[in-house]
Amino acid sequence: MILIFIEVREGKVKKSSLEALSEGKRRAADLNTEVNAVLVGHNLESLASEVLPYGGSKVYVVENSLLSHYSAAGFSQALFSRLHQCVRLPLPWWKSVPVMGS
Numbered sequence: 001m002i003l004i005f006i007e008v009r010e011g012k013v014k015k016s017s018l019e020a021l022s023e024g025k026r027r028a029a030d031l032n033t034e035v036n037a038v039l040v041g042h043n044l045e046s047l048a049s050e051v052l053p054y055g056g057s058k059v060y061v062v063e064n065s066l067l068s069h070y071s072a073a074g075f076s077q078a079l080f081s082r083l084h085q086c087v088r089l090p091l092p093w094w095k096s097v098p099v100m101g102s
Helices: 015-031 045-054 072-087 091-094
Strands: 001-005 035-041 056-063
Touching: 001 015, 015 035, 015 045, 035 045, 035 072, 045 056, 056 072
Parallel strands: 001 035, 035 056
Antiparallel strands: none
């Protein structure tokens, strides 16, 4: 499975994320797997349907009012929590992944 993080700014999906999802769909076909998308933030329900036409088999929404403003730590924790549920890896693996952004 390929999982694409969909970036949202000011309530709108970033065009670059949709481009990444389209490319992920192409790569997934080459690898005979599926591509899924993940949205992290607040008030994202309506955006999931906007993302699907670009190639995601599924769109995971990680929604919490605490994620209404970006923070590297908050988004990383939410994203890795969802990733852990999707991939079913032992929890300690993600503790070694560096946090990006600020």
